Amino acid sequence: MITDDPAPMLLLGFGPDGWGPALLRGAGLTMALALTAMAIGMVLGAGLAAAGASRVRWLRAAAAVYGLVFRGVPELLVVLLLYFGTPGLLAAGAALLGLADPGSPPAFLTGSIAIGLVSAAYQAEVFRGGMLAVPRGQIEAAIAAGMSPATRFRRVIAPQVLHRVLPPLGNIWQFTLKDSALVAVTGLSELMRVSLVAAGSTRQPFAFFAAAMVLYLVLTSASSALFRLAEARGMRWAGGTGGV
Amino acid sequence: MTAQSSEPVLRARGITKSFGGQAVLKGIDLDAHRGDVVAILGGSGSGKSTFLRCLNLLEMPDAGTIAIGGTAAPLRYDGKGGARVTDARALNALRARTAMVFQNFNLWAHMTVIDNVIAAPVHVHGVPRAAAIDRAHALLDKVGMAGFAGHWPRQLSGGQQQRVAIARALATDPDLMLFDEPTSALDPERVREVLDLIRALADEGRTMLIVTHEMAFARDVSGQVVHVRDGAIESMGPPEAMFGPDASPVFRAFLSPG
Amino acid sequence: MSGDLAFLADTTLAIARAVPVTVGLFAASAVGATLLGGLLVMAQTRRGTRECARLWIFVFRGTPLLLQIFMVYYGLAALGPIRHGPLWAAFREPLFCAFVAMTCCCSAYIAEVCRAALAAIPAGQIEAALASGMGRWTRLRLIVLPQLVRLALPAYGNELVMMIKSTALASTITVMDVTGVAGQVIAHSYRTLDVFCLAAAVYLGLTGALTAALRYVERRLNPVEGTR
Numbered sequence: 001m002i003t004d005d006p007a008p009m010l011l012l013g014f015g016p017d018g019w020g021p022a023l024l025r026g027a028g029l030t031m032a033l034a035l036t037a038m039a040i041g042m043v044l045g046a047g048l049a050a051a052g053a054s055r056v057r058w059l060r061a062a063a064a065v066y067g068l069v070f071r072g073v074p075e076l077l078v079v080l081l082l083y084f085g086t087p088g089l090l091a092a093g094a095a096l097l098g099l100a101d102p103g104s105p106p107a108f109l110t111g112s113i114a115i116g117l118v119s120a121a122y123q124a125e126v127f128r129g130g131m132l133a134v135p136r137g138q139i140e141a142a143i144a145a146g147m148s149p150a151t152r153f154r155r156v157i158a159p160q161v162l163h164r165v166l167p168p169l170g171n172i173w174q175f176t177l178k179d180s181a182l183v184a185v186t187g188l189s190e191l192m193r194v195s196l197v198a199a200g201s202t203r204q205p206f207a208f209f210a211a212a213m214v215l216y217l218v219l220t221s222a223s224s225a226l227f228r229l230a231e232a233r234g235m236r237w238a239g240g241t242g243g244v
Numbered sequence: 245m246t247a248q249s250s251e252p253v254l255r256a257r258g259i260t261k262s263f264g265g266q267a268v269l270k271g272i273d274l275d276a277h278r279g280d281v282v283a284i285l286g287g288s289g290s291g292k293s294t295f296l297r298c299l300n301l302l303e304m305p306d307a308g309t310i311a312i313g314g315t316a317a318p319l320r321y322d323g324k325g326g327a328r329v330t331d332a333r334a335l336n337a338l339r340a341r342t343a344m345v346f347q348n349f350n351l352w353a354h355m356t357v358i359d360n361v362i363a364a365p366v367h368v369h370g371v372p373r374a375a376a377i378d379r380a381h382a383l384l385d386k387v388g389m390a391g392f393a394g395h396w397p398r399q400l401s402g403g404q405q406q407r408v409a410i411a412r413a414l415a416t417d418p419d420l421m422l423f424d425e426p427t428s429a430l431d432p433e434r435v436r437e438v439l440d441l442i443r444a445l446a447d448e449g450r451t452m453l454i455v456t457h458e459m460a461f462a463r464d465v466s467g468q469v470v471h472v473r474d475g476a477i478e479s480m481g482p483p484e485a486m487f488g489p490d491a492s493p494v495f496r497a498f499l500s501p502g
Numbered sequence: 503m504s505g506d507l508a509f510l511a512d513t514t515l516a517i518a519r520a521v522p523v524t525v526g527l528f529a530a531s532a533v534g535a536t537l538l539g540g541l542l543v544m545a546q547t548r549r550g551t552r553e554c555a556r557l558w559i560f561v562f563r564g565t566p567l568l569l570q571i572f573m574v575y576y577g578l579a580a581l582g583p584i585r586h587g588p589l590w591a592a593f594r595e596p597l598f599c600a601f602v603a604m605t606c607c608c609s610a611y612i613a614e615v616c617r618a619a620l621a622a623i624p625a626g627q628i629e630a631a632l633a634s635g636m637g638r639w640t641r642l643r644l645i646v647l648p649q650l651v652r653l654a655l656p657a658y659g660n661e662l663v664m665m666i667k668s669t670a671l672a673s674t675i676t677v678m679d680v681t682g683v684a685g686q687v688i689a690h691s692y693r694t695l696d697v698f699c700l701a702a703a704v705y706l707g708l709t710g711a712l713t714a715a716l717r718y719v720e721r722r723l724n725p726v727e728g729t730r
Contacts, residue, residue, distance in 0.1 A: 209577040
């Protein structure tokens, strides 16, 4: 087990030598990264779901290919691609447009976009399923009641899709949160990176990785608790068996 | 090993059961002798199905004794109102001497019809596979499902599945057959054919307990009618008495609501 | 132009040589994780081991695999019992550490898949088995396991696909798998997109083959399509 050297506890703490604040800042950056990636994934995923349902053949094909690629390729590769690849791409694009080289984009941006691109592929699947979930009859009833398309969407379709979609989205959020650790390889000081740096600097890898694990557990547990709460509120009207 | 003709096939005493504070069975006594056909009637929530399921210990009673063919069920009751099985092997041996036909058929979905019928004989009773298969074909023929041996349960209608389930129950040559609302999940057209099959079994002298809503069937086929109400036996007797003018007023009210 | 082709050819060769590493790591971890996952499911049926199993599942599903890999490779190596223990020769090897981390991590996910599938077995199937007098092991062998496999296969297959992708993380601790080789080439040549596409193609090929194999198994287990 951990040696009874008191140093690890001091190193983890908030004192002068303590890495506590840095770890917490890293955790904050992890959350920001994951939230950004999730948001990107949500917008892009909704678009992909719509494209997948479109009547235009090449749109459907493009959406399918996107899903296949970004669900089948390791997330790490996507992170590496965006991190190493965008500077060159931007430079080439700038040269084409006659602009000055904008340099490398911040690691936060490339990281969150990379994770977001992968997240979008999974979210698209969830949205696709969710769109099919609203019973035809309920939409017809809404039309018959004279609701405008906007009202129908707001009052009838969206709440039911949301309820259907929340549990799998909760899962995807957990994965996005954990995938954010991959951005550590690009040097961004999120939680994984901070613990890695601290471990190397203090030669106490066990303590710092353990601390990072605890922090990740806090983040994932809090997230799942929040999602369960949201799902429970939805169960009020959805119930378990029919009655929707 | 067959039961003595004097020894009842089933002797249940003081069967009591509560679900979460709600008393569902309040001490039921029932005997069944060889060849008896007992119809158990009652409203929903009367406890009749729970009682039947206690007999082969699918539900554990909170108190009471059960003996099948003279052999007592290996139960012990701890003070906290729970039942413990003292001998799992004895319990399985006891269950092997009964057979149950379920409301929802419960054919094993991953096995073909013939595999369903031979599963218990081969794996519980040690019957050689070839012999079990021969017997299974004969039973399937008897229940009118010859030619369906290679089918899968989900290819069959409800009535067909129930007939296979009856063949499966017969395959182990049980001392006691338990029917838990065998026709309640069937389309009306299918109910008749399953009831006819059960009637034929009764005519053969099988010992059967049948929980059912089919009043006419109960009156025609059973030798003993038991009315369960609120977890206790309200009245019981031969069908002529139970369905006659001298029957208990409560039972008569149950038979003809409104 | 020919320089490009030569480069692509060289890179393809280098990546191809790394494929056995990726596949080997995946296969070993898949076997390990499935066995360990099965143990975890069984552990949850006994009162004494239930909490331990749930804790294991909680920790390994709630933390990133990358962190777990670092923990095994760097963290455990700093501990006395490991460093001076009999298994040190193994724990020094990055490939072994990646295998250990992946096995532990994926066992938690597989255990959850099996738990959900167990719960999905209709109660009536078990009741019919109980009623016919089947003992515990007979029930397990004849009824529970066959239905468990059929119910768990889709989700289990998903976990396997994720495992193939997870092998890429071994590259962060110097394992020369497909991603490791690709990263090396990218760092030297700055030909990011080309190499990415090559590596991606390899992974897509692997996951595609796995998916096809799983679909075949699914068809064999469920010979009747559709229901009445």
